[in-house]
Amino acid sequence: MTKKIYSTTVLNRGGREGSATLPDGTHLYDIALPGTKLENGLTDPERLFAAAYSACFNQALTVAKEKMGIETTTIVETTVDLYELNDNTFMLGVKLTVTVPNVSKANAEHMVNYADRICPYSRALRNNIKVEISVES
Structure with missing residues (x-):
């Protein structure tokens, strides 16, 4: 039998030029296109x-x-x-x-x-x- 030990959900709005948030609205990351200078919290x-x-x-x-x-x-x-x-x-x-x-x-x-x-x-x-x-x- 498989036993689930953890589950999480993240929402993305805007794709590679958007953001990742938790369902409750907590901001995680601002997302950037590959090759973008990653500063001010941006990641890809x-x-x-x-x-x-x-x-x-x-x-x-x-x-x-x-x-x-x-x-x-x-x-x-x-x-x-x-x-x-x-x-x-x-x-x-x-x-x-x-x-x-x-x-x-x-x-x-x-x-x-x-x-x-x-x-x-x-x-x-x-x-x-x-x-x-x-x-x-």
Whole structure:
């Protein structure tokens, strides 16, 4: 049985030149087109996605570290690329660079592979977009 552990709702008005708010009207972000200078609280959807995926993957690494009995601080750098295809549609690509200091390369890779299996973002993207993962120890 699947057990829901969290749910959230965000509203967007204006697309890539709009805003993100909670249903009660609480303002979260002003949204900008890719390539716009991001200042005064502006962000873009790709940056939000990169932040969310980084946080989610790093939390999955925390679970992996606990399971393996490893104490270290991990850093997940996430790059989200937006591509325009020949048919004028769009797709994303993602690169994760995971830094696992003071851990052997083999243990770091094992930890990252486990995190990739349990991370909800990784599961959602698997077989949908290209995700490249590199490990630095």
